[in-house]
Amino acid sequence: MAIFNLKKREIECKIVYYGPGRCGKTTNLEYIFKTYKKQITGEMVSVDTEGDRTLFFDFLPMGLGKIKGCDVRVQLYTVPGQVQYTSTRKLVLKGVDGVVFVSDSLEVRREKNMISLKDLQQNLKEYGSSIFKIPLVMQHNKRDLIKQGFPIMSIEQMEKDLNRQLKVPSFPASALNGEGVGETLKECLKLTLKSFKKEMNL
Amino acid sequence: MSNYVLSGNLKFLSLGDVLQFLGSNASTGVLHITSKYVQDPGLIYFDNGNPINAQVGPLLGLDAVNSLFGWADGEFEFSEEDVTAEVVIKKSRMEIILDGLSMLDDGQIEKVGPLSFEEKSSDVSGITSTLPVIRGPLVDYMYVVDEEEAYAGTNIVKEGKHGSWFWVILEGVAEIYRETPKGPLEILRIGEGAFIGSVASLLLLEGNVRSTTIIAVDNVQLGVIDFRRLSVDFLRMSNELRNITISLDRRLRQITDMVVNLYLKKVRTDDYIEGKEQLIHQGESEENLFAIQEGEVNIVRHTENGYVPLANLYAGDFFGHVPFLDIGQEPYSASVFASEDLETSKLDAGILQKEFDQLSATFRHLIEFLATTVSATTLVASDIQKKVDEQNI
Numbered sequence: 001m002a003i004f005n006l007k008k009r010e011i012e013c014k015i016v017y018y019g020p021g022r023c024g025k026t027t028n029l030e031y032i033f034k035t036y037k038k039q040i041t042g043e044m045v046s047v048d049t050e051g052d053r054t055l056f057f058d059f060l061p062m063g064l065g066k067i068k069g070c071d072v073r074v075q076l077y078t079v080p081g082q083v084q085y086t087s088t089r090k091l092v093l094k095g096v097d098g099v100v101f102v103s104d105s106l107e108v109r110r111e112k113n114m115i116s117l118k119d120l121q122q123n124l125k126e127y128g129s130s131i132f133k134i135p136l137v138m139q140h141n142k143r144d145l146i147k148q149g150f151p152i153m154s155i156e157q158m159e160k161d162l163n164r165q166l167k168v169p170s171f172p173a174s175a176l177n178g179e180g181v182g183e184t185l186k187e188c189l190k191l192t193l194k195s196f197k198k199e200m201n202l
Numbered sequence: 203m204s205n206y207v208l209s210g211n212l213k214f215l216s217l218g219d220v221l222q223f224l225g226s227n228a229s230t231g232v233l234h235i236t237s238k239y240v241q242d243p244g245l246i247y248f249d250n251g252n253p254i255n256a257q258v259g260p261l262l263g264l265d266a267v268n269s270l271f272g273w274a275d276g277e278f279e280f281s282e283e284d285v286t287a288e289v290v291i292k293k294s295r296m297e298i299i300l301d302g303l304s305m306l307d308d309g310q311i312e313k314v315g316p317l318s319f320e321e322k323s324s325d326v327s328g329i330t331s332t333l334p335v336i337r338g339p340l341v342d343y344m345y346v347v348d349e350e351e352a353y354a355g356t357n358i359v360k361e362g363k364h365g366s367w368f369w370v371i372l373e374g375v376a377e378i379y380r381e382t383p384k385g386p387l388e389i390l391r392i393g394e395g396a397f398i399g400s401v402a403s404l405l406l407l408e409g410n411v412r413s414t415t416i417i418a419v420d421n422v423q424l425g426v427i428d429f430r431r432l433s434v435d436f437l438r439m440s441n442e443l444r445n446i447t448i449s450l451d452r453r454l455r456q457i458t459d460m461v462v463n464l465y466l467k468k469v470r471t472d473d474y475i476e477g478k479e480q481l482i483h484q485g486e487s488e489e490n491l492f493a494i495q496e497g498e499v500n501i502v503r504h505t506e507n508g509y510v511p512l513a514n515l516y517a518g519d520f521f522g523h524v525p526f527l528d529i530g531q532e533p534y535s536a537s538v539f540a541s542e543d544l545e546t547s548k549l550d551a552g553i554l555q556k557e558f559d560q561l562s563a564t565f566r567h568l569i570e571f572l573a574t575t576v577s578a579t580t581l582v583a584s585d586i587q588k589k590v591d592e593q594n595i
Contacts, residue, residue, distance in 0.1 A: 005226050012226060045297040049304045056296045080304070087271075087303040091218045 002097055002196060010073045012058075013196070015188055016092055017078045018120045019102035020112040021052050024141040025078040027175040028102060029055045032076065032185060035178065036061070047088075049080040054088060061189060067196065074189065081116060093127045098135040098192035100184055102175075103162055105142045105152040110161065117162055131166065135191035138163055138170035139184045144177065207231075208280040217271055218299045220278060225251040225295045231283045237276035238347060239314045244270045247287040252295055255287040263290040264298070271302035272311040336578055338395025338571045341370050345432070345564040346425035352376075352418040358398060359412045366410040368399035368429060368568075374422030379415040380462050387465055389414065389458060390578055397571050399427070401451040404436045413455050427564070435565045442549055443557050445493065449519040450529065450572050453501075456513045457579045464510070464586045474500050474511040478539035482522070488533035491522040491551045497544030503536040505584050507591045512536055512580055525551050526558045527570065530577025 002013040017025040033044050040059040047054040058075040066072070079085075079092045101120060103113040121131040140158050153161075155172055163170055169187050173180025212220075212235070220233065228251040235244040242259035246267060256266035291298070305311045349372065352358045359365055361381050371394055378390045392398075403410040436444065463469045482488050484504050494517050501512040501521065512531055515521055523533055532538050558566065 003226060007228060008226075043294055043297075045294060045300055047297070047300040047304050050308070054300055054304060056300055085304060085307040087216075087218075087306050088300060091216070091299065091303055094219075 003095075004070065005073075009070050011067055011070045011196075012073045012075060013097040013192055014075045014077065014092075014095060015098040015100065015185075015192065016096045017076070017100045017102055018116070019081070019141075020104055020109060020116040021081050023102045023104040023109070023113075023116075024173075024175040025102050026053050026055055028100070028139070028141075028173075028181050028184070029057070029076055029078055031175055031178050031181045032059075033057055035182070049085055049088065050082055052078075052080050052082070054078055054080050054085075054092075064189065064193065067193070067200075072193065081119065089123060090127065093123055093129075096124075096127075096129065096134065097196075098137075098188045099124075100137050100139060100188050101162075102139045102141050103158060105140050105158065106145065107151045107153055110153060113158070114161055135188060135195050136166065136168045137184055137188040137191065138166075138168055139173045139175075139180060140170060141173045141175050141180075143172045144174035144179070205281045205283060206279045207282045208278075210278060212237075212273055212276045212278060215278075217273070217278075218303055220280075221253065221295060221299050224248055224280065227251060229280065229282065230285055231281050232285065233278055233280045235270060235273065235276050235278045237273050237314060239275065240273065244273070244276075246270070247285045249285055249289070253291050253298060254285070254289040255291060264293065267291065267298055268302050268305060268311055271306045272313045274313060335375050335391045335393040336396060336571075336574060337393040338370070338397065338574075339567050341372060341395060341425060342563045342567070343425075345428050345562070346370065346372075347428045348426040350424045350426060352422045352424060354418055354420045354422075356418055358416040358418055358422065358424065359414070361412055361415040363412050364410055365412055366399070366403035366429065368397060368403075368427035368432060369424040370427055371396045371398070372423040372425045375419040376416050376422050377419055379417060380458065381415065382462050382466060384466065386415070387462060389461055389582060390575060391419070392416075392575075395567070395571070397427075397568050398424070400455075401436070401447050401568070401572065404433050405448065414458065431562075432565065432568075435562050439561075440554075440557055442493070443554055445518060446520050446524070446554070447569055447572070449515070450527075450569070450576060452519065453513045453515075453529070453531075454572060454576050454579065457576060457583060460511060460513075461579060461583045461586055464583055464590060467590055469511060475502060475509070475539045478541055480537060481540045481544075482533050482538035484532070484535065484537040486533055488523050489551075491520060491524055491549040491554070492546040493549050494519050494521070495545040495547055498541040499544060500539040501531050501536050502539060503531070503580065503584060505588070507588050510584050510587050512583065520549065522549075523551070524554075524573075526555050527573040528577060529573045530580045535580070 002011050004011055017028055019025050036059060039062055040057060042058055044057040055078045058073055060071055060073055064072050077092045079089055124131050140155060146152050171180045171184045175181050230249055233246040244258040246253050246256040253267055255263060258266040258269050261269055358376055375391055375393045377388055379386045379388055398416055478500060494515055496517055499515040499521055503510040503512055521532055521538055
């Protein structure tokens with residue numbers, strides 16, 4: 001549920017990047033921060049959490065238009081997957097408006113992907129949301145690794161593993177060089193705004 | 203007082219949420235946070251939604267803000283005002299929040315809050331009880347600083363664990379258990395108005411090890427008693443009344459030990475009274491109250507199944523007739539046996555009675571409840587001895 005900031009005439013919405021450790025959530029956000037710098041008002045906050053970093057920044061995406069005369073400000077977060085970071089996870093996932101699930105194409109990470117997705121389902125449930133209802137986009141990351149000879153899973157297999165029931169939009173990506181990063185975010189924003197408008201009967 | 207524009211409890215809205223809210227509202231002013239678990243209040247100064255300085259006791263700036271993330275329970279109030287505090291904190295709002303929370307989860311920030319009752323008790327379920335429930339008088343809310351809930355089946359206190367907190371039961375029923383080699387033994391059931399906690403812990407020198415396990419039978423609403431007020435009352439008492447209170451608490455522990463020993467058939471009554479002189483005969487009228495100076499006294503109850511030893515008293519303890527308390531033992535319901543070297547002094551029951559009547563209602567109720575539990579446990583001891591005897595036949 002987004003926050004309406006009447007003082008600034010803005011709608012704040014929250015999009016969270018979720019996924020197993022070192023799948024490329026942070027790389028996604030770093031790429032967005034670099035590429036859309038002009039639209040980003042604040043600093044990028046980076047917090048070292050064990051095994052992964054937690055990132056945050058907010059920006060005003062261009063071309064999204066206004067809702068009821070209010071600009072839409074987007075807060076982007078990554079969330080630490082490690083069990084012990086419950087307080088951080090709670091703050092990040094509370095009132096989340098849209099989720100990007102980043103999966104790791106490396107064959108050896110297959111199980112980690114599935115565990116993380118299940119984890120996401122559990123966490124969303126805990127904070128009063130549902131994986132089936134929330135605007136969700138999937139990104140199969142690290143497609144470029146095949147060029148370096150690493151064994152990676154086929155898109156078909158990953159879809160079967162992760163997206164069989166959810167049937168949400170999904171994108172192949174190589175976050176390191178930016179491929180698929182913009183598309184993923186755009187789709188997630190589109191779904192999130194659509195769900196807002198539906199909620200507000202616009 | 204009146205310039206508070208936002209207030210609430212951290213249990214409902216965490217510090218992270220409050221900081222985000224004040225941030226997106228671009229508020230300028232001071233956030234005051236108090237917690238009964240911490241002596242000093244916390245202050246965070248905001249300029250245009252951003253924390254610029256803070257203080258908690260000796261901690262200043264960012265360290266102070268970080269420590270506040272550990273306060274799981276506390277009241278906050280935001281007052282809108284011009285802030286002149288020096289800008290010490292340069293970190294962005296979200297960085298403070300995310301950093302603080304990850305430090306909390308990493309265990310780098312001390313957690314401050316109520317004890318949790320999460321721990322489930324193990325093997326006592328399935329024991330159905332027929333014991334009556336002991337209740338106390340109406341609760342004086344002046345002495346209740348907080349309310350807590352213990353869910354059905356959870357431990358309120360655990361035998362052998364340390365703890366000095368006092369609670370009064372506001373709603374619900376709890377069972378008192380002792381661990382024994384033959385499994386947990388139920389001793390008493392307590393309900394509304396019953397106190398949980400030992401007077402001995404008010405004597406800061408004495409151990410504060412819980413002597414029994416108390417388990418919530420249904421969801422129990424507990425009132426946390428103001429320990430400091432109780433201590434002040436206790437310190438203001440005359441030495442005589444204080445000694446009687448402590449001795450009564452000791453007697454409760456002894457009689458509870460005795461219940462366990464009787465249950466385990468580890469008691470030989472004869473050893474208790476051998477070589478001792480009977481000082482007070484059960485049922486005899488004895489108007490006097492004595493303090494033991496030297497020697498030893500045994501309190502023994504005579505039942506149709508024989509003698510039930512109740513307590514072993516030494517220097518500092520009292521025995522005899524306490525006009526304002528019914529402890530269900532001597533002189534009417536138990537006999538007193540004395541060692542040869544016994545020396546006593548007589549206490550003035552009238553003066554004690556006057557002092558007792560002037561105590562705070564809560565402390566009076568506490569002592570009365572102590573006496574009632576001594577009396578009830580005495581009956582439990584007699585009962586257990588009877589059962590053990592019957593099994594032997």
